[in-house]
Amino acid sequence: MKKYNFNAGPSMLPREVIENTAKQILDFNGIGLSLMEISHRSKDFQPVIDESVALIKELLDVPSGYSVIFLGGGASLEFMQIPANFLIKKAGYLNTGTWAKKALKEAKLFGEVVEVASSAGDGYMKLPHNFDIPKDLDYLHITSNNTIYGTEYRKDLDSPVPLIGDMSSDIMSRPVDVSKYTCIYAGAQKNMAMAGVTVLIVKDDMLGKAPRELPTMVDYRTHVEKGSMFNTPPVVPIYSVLETMRWVKAHGGVKEMERRADERARILYDEIDRNKLFRGTVATEDRSVMNICFVMNDEYKELEKPFFDFATERGMVGIKGHRSVGGFRASCYNAQTLEGVNALVQAMKDFEAQH
């Protein structure tokens, strides 16, 4: 049976990314060695890094003065590396959900941290808007898309201080004004790659200002200066970045990714709003186009498990809401298809007709 992958991450990737990666694992560029066993310092791998960096810069229109680096450890590791590198006196954080809160917590180890705005009081079901941003912050940290709750800042914020964006779950899904940011980082296992690599876009002249001695690997300068080759980088995950970036470019770039995301989200939210069994969980204006969260309406609560089973029988994978929230979550990253979304919508319609 055909599967429709709505996993929140690691998540659906374009089929050609998967097939090309498997092919290169069997024989990398026809050299008679596997992608798994080539040296990261070989003449065969350097072009992978170079083209990946070039494509990321091209696709997101990264201005000069920024570096793109690849790290291991996941975005969670960046929660401590970001303040270690950029917190001089005071940093601001938006508390918009689980991951935002985790980022904020780690920053407190490095200096003064201000919670500039929070939607915790609303159960994170909406986003803060129209808040004041203190002008003396070193940076304002935002989680642009909140994977668990399904809220998303779909535009770059206006801010009197530089932004730092955790874009783990919506990078490459829309054009971004990179010049507003000191750093954009993303655990790449949603829109960019298999799990195992973190992508950072770092403004070079903001590095080296923090008043603390950093371990070599924690200091972003190490990786900028060595072109992500200070130590052995995650070779195969980086290769999957390259393949995915090639796919994004071939499919029209981030402008087209945005159009597709909007279209998918419209179809799915329209059905959620129309169908008597379901309701969206998030304030309409803050709805994520990446993670579409919904629950059964109160009078149909007992149908949650039956609908999950019904959809699973039709090939839906990963539609269970995050364990801290419940209900359903259909993650629609760049690789998600209209076919997948329509299959889910049809399942919702058919299930409704039965009840």
Place this chain on the structure above:
Amino acid sequence: MKKYNFNAGPSMLPREVIENTAKQILDFNGIGLSLMEISHRSKDFQPVIDESVALIKELLDVPSGYSVIFLGGGASLEFMQIPANFLIKKAGYLNTGTWAKKALKEAKLFGEVVEVASSAGDGYMKLPHNFDIPKDLDYLHITSNNTIYGTEYRKDLDSPVPLIGDMSSDIMSRPVDVSKYTCIYAGAQKNMAMAGVTVLIVKDDMLGKAPRELPTMVDYRTHVEKGSMFNTPPVVPIYSVLETMRWVKAHGGVKEMERRADERARILYDEIDRNKLFRGTVATEDRSVMNICFVMNDEYKELEKPFFDFATERGMVGIKGHRSVGGFRASCYNAQTLEGVNALVQAMKDFEAQH
């Protein structure tokens, strides 16, 4: 042409590990999804972690009271995490080469560090022996195999204090008395996996004693408590650990890996010692069986480039010595074959016959 892979890391892996990984990337366990796009929290992936941990424990005969965890970032990141977690007052380090020195450097950020012994004065071409180990150390850090210089402690040291071993380049190549260690860690891209995952074996009751507040991701307890699932782990690299550990077990375990390593090394060092063109660089008793380093004898210096070309034409890959040392290095990790070693030896013989 058949290639013989002598890369120092990432390096040769068993062909069945490569083929099985490629197959699972195309369709994981026949579920209709790629290994690249399954959730790390799915019922499909948990058994991968569980079996990998179980096999590592079985193969290295890990005593109870130890945990096995998987991290990203590489062994270089552990150079700071090790002292962050285990340095209470004073740590000892053996300075046996480039990586050992890097580990020592990072530890100094966290407390008092003693260089217990060093072979820097010998250009790292031998290993320190018969040194005194202060009894008041929290731990003694050793780099069991020095990838760049080709020296190796082939037995666990006797020590009055617990050991911490960077075994990045010789883990799984011999039985180890794990009970002597507080922690064994390894960037897994030599004997255990593709690049992108670090394996740690940690003694549970040594955690949480260091007198400092640790960032969540730096604290090993985070990963022990969450079974390497605090955040998204490197799914595909971990899968390649599983495949490689299955291969090691099927091929007789670490005892047999040791026998094979000794056999390969004997054949290659015998030729180096016999052949008039070459000489080994390392003191005989300290020679690594993983990284076999040699240079042209002084009177044949000008033949270095010609021999490199000669061997390359016969399919040898990765035999250039590390850029900081020069000469040649044939890395013979677990997956290296007698066929590969014999091909290199034959090239050395044939080249000698021409000169």
